[in-house]
Amino acid sequence: MSATHTLASAxxxxxxxxxxAWTLHEAKRTLVNMLAVALSASANSGSRILLxxxxxxxxxxxxxxxxxxxxxxxxxxxxxxxFLAHLQDYDDTHFPTVLHPTAPVWPAALAAxxxxxxxxxxxxxxxxxxxxxxxxxxMSVHPWHYEMGWHITGTAGVFGAAxxxxxxxxxxxxxxxxxxxxxxxxxxxxxxxxxxxxxxxxPAKAAANGLQxxxxxxxxxxxxxxxxxxxxxxxxxxxxxGHSEEALLGGFGERWELANNGLxxxxxxxxxxxxxxxxxxxxxxxxxxxxxxEAINAEVSPLVLELMNRPEPRRGLEGKFxxxxxxxxxxxxxxxxxxxxxxxxxxxxxxxxxxxxxSAVVDDTxxxxxxxxxITLRGGAALSRYxxxxxxxxxxxxxxxxxEAKYRSLAYEVLPAAQAEELxxxxxxxxxxxxxxxxxxxxxxQAAS
Amino acid sequence: MSATHTLASAxxxxxxxxxxAWTLHEAKRTLVNMLAVALSASANSGSRILLxxxxxxxxxxxxxxxxxxxxxxxxxxxxxxxFLAHLQDYDDTHFPTVLHPTAPVWPAALAAxxxxxxxxxxxxxxxxxxxxxxxxxxMSVHPWHYEMGWHITGTAGVFGAAxxxxxxxxxxxxxxxxxxxxxxxxxxxxxxxxxxxxxxxxPAKAAANGLQxxxxxxxxxxxxxxxxxxxxxxxxxxxxxGHSEEALLGGFGERWELANNGLxxxxxxxxxxxxxxxxxxxxxxxxxxxxxxEAINAEVSPLVLELMNRPEPRRGLEGKFxxxxxxxxxxxxxxxxxxxxxxxxxxxxxxxxxxxxxSAVVDDTxxxxxxxxxITLRGGAALSRYxxxxxxxxxxxxxxxxxEAKYRSLAYEVLPAAQAEELxxxxxxxxxxxxxxxxxxxxxxQAAS
Numbered sequence: 001m002s003a004t005h006t007l008a009s010a011x012x013x014x015x016x017x018x019x020x021a022w023t024l025h026e027a028k029r030t031l032v033n034m035l036a037v038a039l040s041a042s043a044n045s046g047s048r049i050l051l052x053x054x055x056x057x058x059x060x061x062x063x064x065x066x067x068x069x070x071x072x073x074x075x076x077x078x079x080x081x082x083f084l085a086h087l088q089d090y091d092d093t094h095f096p097t098v099l100h101p102t103a104p105v106w107p108a109a110l111a112a113x114x115x116x117x118x119x120x121x122x123x124x125x126x127x128x129x130x131x132x133x134x135x136x137x138x139m140s141v142h143p144w145h146y147e148m149g150w151h152i153t154g155t156a157g158v159f160g161a162a163x164x165x166x167x168x169x170x171x172x173x174x175x176x177x178x179x180x181x182x183x184x185x186x187x188x189x190x191x192x193x194x195x196x197x198x199x200x201x202x203p204a205k206a207a208a209n210g211l212q213x214x215x216x217x218x219x220x221x222x223x224x225x226x227x228x229x230x231x232x233x234x235x236x237x238x239x240x241x242g243h244s245e246e247a248l249l250g251g252f253g254e255r256w257e258l259a260n261n262g263l264x265x266x267x268x269x270x271x272x273x274x275x276x277x278x279x280x281x282x283x284x285x286x287x288x289x290x291x292x293x294e295a296i297n298a299e300v301s302p303l304v305l306e307l308m309n310r311p312e313p314r315r316g317l318e319g320k321f322x323x324x325x326x327x328x329x330x331x332x333x334x335x336x337x338x339x340x341x342x343x344x345x346x347x348x349x350x351x352x353x354x355x356x357x358x359s360a361v362v363d364d365t366x367x368x369x370x371x372x373x374x375i376t377l378r379g380g381a382a383l384s385r386y387x388x389x390x391x392x393x394x395x396x397x398x399x400x401x402x403x404e405a406k407y408r409s410l411a412y413e414v415l416p417a418a419q420a421e422e423l424x425x426x427x428x429x430x431x432x433x434x435x436x437x438x439x440x441x442x443x444x445x446q447a448a449s
Numbered sequence: 450m451s452a453t454h455t456l457a458s459a460x461x462x463x464x465x466x467x468x469x470a471w472t473l474h475e476a477k478r479t480l481v482n483m484l485a486v487a488l489s490a491s492a493n494s495g496s497r498i499l500l501x502x503x504x505x506x507x508x509x510x511x512x513x514x515x516x517x518x519x520x521x522x523x524x525x526x527x528x529x530x531x532f533l534a535h536l537q538d539y540d541d542t543h544f545p546t547v548l549h550p551t552a553p554v555w556p557a558a559l560a561a562x563x564x565x566x567x568x569x570x571x572x573x574x575x576x577x578x579x580x581x582x583x584x585x586x587x588m589s590v591h592p593w594h595y596e597m598g599w600h601i602t603g604t605a606g607v608f609g610a611a612x613x614x615x616x617x618x619x620x621x622x623x624x625x626x627x628x629x630x631x632x633x634x635x636x637x638x639x640x641x642x643x644x645x646x647x648x649x650x651x652p653a654k655a656a657a658n659g660l661q662x663x664x665x666x667x668x669x670x671x672x673x674x675x676x677x678x679x680x681x682x683x684x685x686x687x688x689x690x691g692h693s694e695e696a697l698l699g700g701f702g703e704r705w706e707l708a709n710n711g712l713x714x715x716x717x718x719x720x721x722x723x724x725x726x727x728x729x730x731x732x733x734x735x736x737x738x739x740x741x742x743e744a745i746n747a748e749v750s751p752l753v754l755e756l757m758n759r760p761e762p763r764r765g766l767e768g769k770f771x772x773x774x775x776x777x778x779x780x781x782x783x784x785x786x787x788x789x790x791x792x793x794x795x796x797x798x799x800x801x802x803x804x805x806x807x808s809a810v811v812d813d814t815x816x817x818x819x820x821x822x823x824i825t826l827r828g829g830a831a832l833s834r835y836x837x838x839x840x841x842x843x844x845x846x847x848x849x850x851x852x853e854a855k856y857r858s859l860a861y862e863v864l865p866a867a868q869a870e871e872l873x874x875x876x877x878x879x880x881x882x883x884x885x886x887x888x889x890x891x892x893x894x895q896a897a898s
Binding site: 056069074075154186189191192193194197198199202205209212215220221222223227231234237240 | 498499505508509524599603635636643647658661667669672673680686
């Protein structure tokens with residue numbers, strides 16, 4: 001059997017009842033996280049443009065769009081939800097490869113589940129296995145592929161989307177291999193578009209292409225027999241400097257890449273996350289107000305100064321690349337959501353004054369997820385905090401409670417509180433639900449509750 | 450200005466009135482050819498699967514599909530028509546790069562023209578300039594890119610589709626650059642899928658992605674500033690072994706790559722085209738019947754035996770890679786359309802008997818488009834023919850009359866004769882038409898005539 005066929009078979013043949021319980025819980029957590037960040041992203045101008053285009057194209061109203069009253073086709077919904085899930089760079093991260101598995105995979109699985117009336121548990125299993133496939137494709141070409149300039153979320157993501165959709169449609173192994181064999185040739189997305197709307201189109205198209213491929217394969221449409229390992233396939237063409245079949249296939253179902261997937265507590269680059277953890281912990285424990293602060297000093301890993309040393313950010317997006325702003329906003333607001341990176345918050349005089357009091361020195365022995373930080377108060381007292389592993393890293397995952405807090409702070413921006421709470425409860429109960437209908441209905445903007 | 454911006458500007462700023470008249474005529478010829486091969490392809494089972502999927506997705510009925518009663522969204526129509534245009538490998542070929550420019554570019558331009566009520570001449574100009582952009586992107590990475598395993602029709606095609614659509618929507622230079630900057634990150638399609646339905650999905654997606662990008666850019670959506678030349682852009686990521694900015698931009702509007710684009714008289718690989726030319730010429734001049742033939746002997750370029758030496762093809766598709774079958778079918782039927790490569794024609798006893806009488810020897814001094822061929826008749830008389838440049842090569846383009854014959858033989862399979870003739874006339878008159886409406890209406894299967 002070819003590499004592609006082996007992977008596709010493993011995804012569609014796994015018994016949902018045999019999956020470790022934690023994988024289904026993790027699938028729920030990624031869904032909560034996706035709904036949170038996608039709801040928040042739905043108010044963005046780029047999202048409105050894409051939704052406006054989709055409304056113009058028109059479609060059979062068969063699938064739901066997060067934070068929108070629009071109902072559209074399954075592939076259309078997969079595209080829109082994939083875009084929303086990634087737009088704010090606030091989705092999950094597979095730490096070894098920087099793949100964001102949820103944005104391409106969940107929207108494809110969810111639209112297919114909605115279309116076919118699949119049970120909640122089957123949808124959770126399809127995501128877990130599809131995400132595993134995406135992460136394994138990413139691992140198989142890491143680090144060569146990303147270093148070439150590929151955005152791995154788009155390129156590896158389409159394999160996971162196709163595999164998850166194939167499973168959700170109930171395809172057999174050969175048909176699933178064809179689904180992946182059709183979708184895999186559309187692996188695309190270059191890092192040159194980072195900083196533009198087109199970046200979030202990578203998982204958007206990956207989700208839609210994966211789902212479309214599964215629908216076509218179900219009807220007998222053909223693709224390559226081994227789109228990953230073939231002579232002119234994914235490995236040779238998109239990762240000519242190296243690949244690993246062992247990383248793709250070894251121990252599937254026993255060793256889980258999904259375990260290395262983390263949820264972000266803050267809507268900015270991960271290297272300043274330990275700083276934000278330390279500031280928020282001290283702020284909350286000692287009820288520190290901005291006017292109490294004389295200085296914030298941190299000892300950090302080298303990457304903080306290399307990537308995020310921007311003492312005077314001018315716009316919201318620049319704030320995401322300023323450790324000074326991340327620290328100051330964390331002290332003032334106690335958070336690091338997208339709201340803390342608006343143009344207004346970056347221009348806020350209280351935050352700006354505090355930013356000027358933030359400094360950092362490099363300690364080469366510190367890892368990226370580690371920090372030693374102290375806050376000097378007026379009068380001279382100093383409070384210190386050591387963070388060994390930042391929240392959201394595989395060694396220190398966000399707790400369910402912290403995830404719920406993130407969800408509420410973002411979902412409440414868009415949905416009525418009662419609906420947001422009902423949606424959250426529906427996700428936590430999804431493994432017992434006869435279908436995904438309730439989640440799909442409640443995630444839409446004007447859904448009846 | 451970046452390489453991408455320069456190219457996009459050149460496409461949208463050119464004055465249609467300044468284009469050489471032959472470019473608009475060539476645009477009509479490629480449209481006639483596309484309609485012919487797409488109509489023929491519309492009966493294929495792969496086409497029916499894709500159309501069935503599209504019907505299920507649903508869409509606003511705003512654009513026409515070749516050979517189908519379905520009306521769908523502009524991007525949906527671009528995808529379907531792009532698929533139909535390429536499925537039989539019977540579309541046009543840019544000889545220097547083996548890019549097939551029509552399949553990704555015309556469907557995007559046509560759907561945009563239909564949507565916006567553009568004049569026929571503007572649509573022709575948008576195709577000519579978009580095809581030129583696609584050919585130039587292809588030239589800029591030739592031969593490195595194709596040798597890596599990329600299917601250049603998908604990868605370079607999306608740039609032409611976006612540029613043509615941007616022009617058709619009336620975008621300014623900056624917006625057009627964004628359209629290309631959104632579309633270009635979806636450059637994709639690996640050669641591993643050759644021989645499957647997914648191959649024709651490359652221009653299909655290129656057409657749809659290019660058109661969608663133009664619609665999004667028109668509304669303010671952003672992509673990369675220099676998706677072709679940027680540090681993590683098309684050149685560096687998809688052609689790391691080399692590229693040429695001169696080939697992309699030099700002499701735009703003066704030197705035309707469109708001049709190197711040829712139309713195929715036969716639905717099989719080009720290397721046996723001179724054989725078919727010679728056989729058909731002798732057959733017609735001397736009214737040769739199959740039972741008259743003792744032997745067909747050809748002196749050929751080395752590639753004929755390397756690529757097409759298959760004395761006993763078993764299936765229609767194998768017949769396309771058998772010079773013996775090409776020659777035998779040419780003598781029996783006087784043609785080499787898709788109909789000559791059906792499973793039935795390959796199994797036909799008269800053709801099979803004749804195939805056994807076909808032989809070839811290599812002459813290293815002959816080019817690919819050259820042949821010396823003789824037919825020995827029963828009784829011993831021999832008739833010879835030398836073909837210097839096969840029909841369809843840049844040095845010996847198909848005449849308009851030969852193109853019309855190809856069109857009729859394919860279009861009549863699908864459309865009523867009167868409608869097919871009316872459609873042909875509408876294309877020849879397109880430069881004077883106030884819109885593309887007549888062509889769009891007549892190319893559909895159940896259009897009122």
